[in-house]
Each structure stands twice: as structure tokens, then as C-alpha cells.
Amino acid sequence: MSDKLDQGTTSLYGPVNDWATDFDHADPEYNPNAHEIWADLRATCPVAHSDRYGGTWLPVTHADVSRIAYDTENFSSRSVVVSTAEILAEAPIGGAPPISSDPPFHHHARRLLLPPFAPKQIDPWEHDVRALCHQLIDEMADTDVVDAAVQYAQHIPVNVIARMLGFPLEDADLFRGFVHDVLEGVNKAPGVREAAFERLDAYLERQIQDHIDNPREDLTSFLMNTTIFDQPLSPEHVRGSIVLLLLAGIDTTWSAIGSSIWHLASTPGDLARLGADPDLWPTAIEEFLRVYAPVTMARMVAKDHDFNGCPMKVDDWVLLPFPAANLDPAEFDRADEVLIDREVNRHSAFGLGIHRCLGSNLARLEVRVAVETFVERFPEFELADPGTVRWSVGQIRGPRELPVRVLRRA
């Protein structure tokens, strides 16, 4: 794996000194301290700017994040990962439709993929997801300390999406490598990123060829055989949508599972309450999704315009930190508290507007079943050592190493 990961480990940028004027979402200090950084910015500089990545804006209030998410005229989705790489794919299709697409094309590309991810298609996966979660716990050695990210959370979404796409389950490490390259390696030299995308492309070519040679019923075959405007999808569209389905659900869901377990490991009162009153699970899961929403999306400015006094220029990046919007006290009562019985919770963990996370029904199912099963099997656990928790780098926020000490097994 080492040749797949971390080729060129050096960031193009140095450490951040001032989050209001020089922020960097890929600085290793950003995700571990994100809640404090967003709170400071909300009070002092609600739309921060940085010259990094060619110019990036960071709005942190719910009102601004929501306004940008709904404004597809001034903000394009043609690239949604703020990185050093040149933007090659053009609007309105973009490199990974429909997440990278703008209206009016977006509507058609998205409509193709909505049915396979609608609730009634996703709900039947619950049994398999639960069996997988139990199997992962069964496979853990009977040690005091287990890693809830490395041994548990990271395996769940990878396994499910590989099965949906009809890709080999044994390639799971490879998929996590691609996710790391594409979403965590955003600050590497452009050539390093291009090489990573070429590896991903070559892998997808092999999988598509395998589907031609061995036809079978799965999402890959569906994309290869479906039509848009009465024509087959272009090969670029097929590959781009597979990239989206393969990568977008992996570290996002793994992060939400990990953050929820991190919260329970750090908050024994909530863990005990859920053990005593399982009826709290639905509100608890929505609250974990609000507070620990893993996904910050991005847009590119489509037209020069003034945004709340900020001179936004064409092709500037704009980060859309939905988790920061979810923590805005102007929108949520007791926003900075985790209330597992919060009944009114209009959070935007899965985005707002036309780009609502396509896989949200699957993600929510995986998070709910994974966290419930972990607690069912390990009714009491705590952080083994808060200093050993390692958080992700980049727009997807969650623990990548999460050693917890199991205090009681069911």
C-alpha cells in the first residue's frame, strides 16, 4: 500500500498562524480544533479568507452557509474539493456528476441515481449492515483496548458500497487509499494529485472492463447501461459517477460513526442514558449528526459579486462547513451542547438544497446501526487516552484513530 499512499507527503503550505486571514482546511490543527475555530470566527470574522489554494473563503454562520448552498447562480459545484490541483472538468457536468454538476444538467444526472438510494431501496440493507457490525466486533481480539475507527468504523461503508458497485471486497484498502489521496492529500503538489487520480482512473477502467466481461446486476452495470436524454452516459460520466459513489460515502460515514463513538467514549452520562433508554436513539443519532456533521462541501464562485461585503471573484473557492452552520447559536438553541433528547433539530449534516447528500439514507442507516451495535456489544467504554485520538485532515472531519478501553462487554 505504501506506493498508493503519501507519495509526496509535504504540503505546499506551512502552518497556519491566523485562522481569520490564512486558514487552511488541510492544516493538521484545523479538524481537531474546528469547533473552537468556528466559534472564534463566528464572533470576529464570519466570512474568513485565505490566499491559499488560489484564494478561499470560509463562511461559518448558518445564514451564510445556507444562502450559498441555495445560490446555484453565483456558486458553481464544478469542483467540490478545495485543493491545489488544476480544475479540469467544466460546468455544468463536472468531474463527478451529479455532485459536481450545476443546473440544468444536475437535475437529470441526479434523477438517475435517486431511486437506488431512496429509503425503500436502502432499508433492506439493515440486516446485512448489522451482521457486518457484529462480525467486525467478533473479529476483535479480546483485548482491553480496541480501535473504534481502525477496527470498526472504517470498514462499514467501504464494505457496503463495494457490494453495491460490484467491486471486490478485498480491495477495501485500495478504496481507503483513494479516499486518502483525493480528500486528505489536497495540499500536495498538483503533480502528486494528478498521479493519484490516474491510479484511481486506471482502477475504474479495470472494474468497468470486468463488468463488460462478466455482466452482473449492480450499480456499475446500471450506470453503464442507463441513458440520459435518450443517449447512453458518456464514459466520463460513468467513471465520474462511480468515483462519486465510491469515494463520497466512505470517509464521511466512517467519520460520523467514529465521532459518535468518540462522543460516547468521552461522555459516560450519555452512554449510560442510551443504555437505560434505547428510545433515545433516534434523537441521539440526529444530534450526533448535527454536532459532528462530517462534511464540509465547497463551491467555486461563478460570477464576480459582493457577498456580505466580501469581494468574491470568479474561481475563488468557497468552503461550505455544514458542521459550523449546525453549531450556530443564531439557529440552534444551546447550539454548543450535545442534547441526545433534542427533538427539534433542523440540522444540515447532509447539506441543503439541490445537492442534498444522495446517500443520506444509506449513511444514516449505517451510522445508526453501527453506533447502536457498538453500544449493544460494549455497554461501557471510555477513551483509552485522549492524546492518542487522531483526526482526519481536510474537508471530511472525523477520528481516524480512536482507541477506546472496553469496560464491560455484553
Place this chain on the structure above:
Amino acid sequence: MRLTIDSDKCQGHNRCYALAPELFDVDDYGSALVIGDGTVPPELVAKARLAIANCPEFAIAEAGD
């Protein structure tokens, strides 16, 4: 009480269907529908209000709002 859904606003977050399956259904695309004509029996009014208050897109309203 009667509920309506603005289908232009609904993006398929599925919160209403999860909270009150007695009142909401979803179509093959994951978009929400009210069951029947959206009339809420008195014993489900609290659930209906919860669904309205949790819709991220403000797509659910009480008819006559």
C-alpha cells in the same frame, strides 16, 4: 390540521417519513408525500408539528399557513 409538502423545496432528506410514517410516505425518488389528503388526526398533531420543525428545507406546511 392538514399538511402540505412543497415538492419544489423537498430534497428527500427523509426526516418527516422517519419521524411520522403515519403521515408521510416517500416515492421512488425519495421525495416526501403526505398520506391521503394530509389531514392529521388529533392524536398525531404533535408528531406533525415535529415533522414540520425538523424539515431542513422548510418544505412542510400546515394548509392555510
